[in-house]
Each structure stands twice: as C-alpha cells, then as structure tokens.
Amino acid sequence: MSEKSAFQDNYPENVAHCYGCGRLNGHGHQIKTHWDGEESVTRYRPEPFHTAVPGYVYGGLIASLIDCHSTGTAAAAMYRAEGREMDTQPAFRFVTGSLHVDYLKPTPIAGPLEIRGRVKAIQGRKVIVESWVLAEGVVTARGEVTAVQMPESFFAAALPKPGAPTA
Numbered sequence: 001m002s003e004k005s006a007f008q009d010n011y012p013e014n015v016a017h018c019y020g021c022g023r024l025n026g027h028g029h030q031i032k033t034h035w036d037g038e039e040s041v042t043r044y045r046p047e048p049f050h051t052a053v054p055g056y057v058y059g060g061l062i063a064s065l066i067d068c069h070s071t072g073t074a075a076a077a078m079y080r081a082e083g084r085e086m087d088t089q090p091a092f093r094f095v096t097g098s099l100h101v102d103y104l105k106p107t108p109i110a111g112p113l114e115i116r117g118r119v120k121a122i123q124g125r126k127v128i129v130e131s132w133v134l135a136e137g138v139v140t141a142r143g144e145v146t147a148v149q150m151p152e153s154f155f156a157a158a159l160p161k162p163g164a165p166t167a
C-alpha cells in the first residue's frame, strides 16, 4: 500500500511543512517521489519564474529538488532496509547534513524534469544518496546528499523558547 503512495505522503505532520517536499506547505514544491526498482524517481515541471538565464532553470531549484528527493529516498531506504511499511511508527525523520551539486549542463526550463536517486550507503544514522536530474533524458546535474536522522534535540532547537522575542 504505502509503496504505491509517494514517500512524502507518509511524512508525519511535524515534518510535512518543508518548502521542498512538505505536502502541507502550500507555497512549496511539494515533490512526490516513488521507487522504480532500486532507484527513486521524482518528476517536476519547473515554472517560468524558476528562471536563471532565460530558457534555463535556476540552480537553487535544482539543488532543492536534489536535496528533498534525496532525503526522501534516504527515509524510504531505511524502511526498506528494515522491511517496514512507510506509514509505520516510529518514523525515520531525516534532515540534510550535507548537499553537493555538480551542474553539468544548462537545464532547459521547458518540459518536465526527472530526478532519479540511488542509495550509496546506509551507515548507522546516516544515508548517503546520489541523485541526478534529467531533462529530456539528458543528465544536467548530479548531486550527493548525506541525510542524517534527526536527533530529538532538533525539534527543541527549532521551537521558539518561552518568552523569546518572536519578531
């Protein structure tokens, strides 16, 4: 069942607001990623305002797509490694420890992009994922992400402290 839903559809609510992949972020990219055998795949259609040089995609968007595609792949890979469905608890919540992107060719803004990923290694709490961006079947960018399972302290650090200024 959850192998058919997108990885991101299974994110618990407290990690479902990410600008790149959160289904609850109405301003975000809301990417959707699925397994395709041993690879993960996301399809995304850039908007005209995602322009860098006219006709080509802004590199920050490409980095964002690689980032969230890869962190989602990391989480899904942990479920696979444990033989668990993605909607079961406890959830494997990941954040980006490092993000590396090589821009190989200009990425045309017309038409859909495909982001594909593959797990390079699962090492304790971290998963290393390599991902690449294809436009019309041509690889235009390649990335590597080290995704790390969030320590419990992550949420505490993210929340405003009682009495702290809010603006």
Ligand SMILES: CCCCCCCCCCCCCCCC(=O)SCCNC(=O)CCNC(=O)[C@H](O)C(C)(C)COP(=O)(O)OP(=O)(O)OC[C@H]1O[C@@H](n2cnc3c(N)ncnc32)[C@H](O)[C@@H]1OP(=O)(O)O
Binding pocket: 007, 008, 010, 011, 012, 015, 018, 021, 067, 068, 071, 072, 075, 076, 079, 086, 087, 091, 092, 093, 094, 095, 096, 097, 098, 123, 124, 125, 126, 146, 148, 149, 150, 151, 154
């Ligand atoms: C699928 C279905 C359901 C899924 C269910 C939920 C899924 C949920 C997915 C949510 C997807 C959201 C996707 C948001 C994508 C962002 O945009 S996240 C925002 C950007 N990232 C951040 O803000 C992270 C900020 N950094 C931190 O919070 C901390 O530095 C970290 C990354 C959590 C690491 O802290 P820590 O765990 O205390 O660190 P530590 O114990 O020293 O390190 C753990 C391991 O990670 C390694 N590591 C730590 N930092 C780095 C680094 N920068 N580079 C390389 N390795 C590193 C360490 O070397 C160590 O490795 P080992 O020694 O164990 O081999």
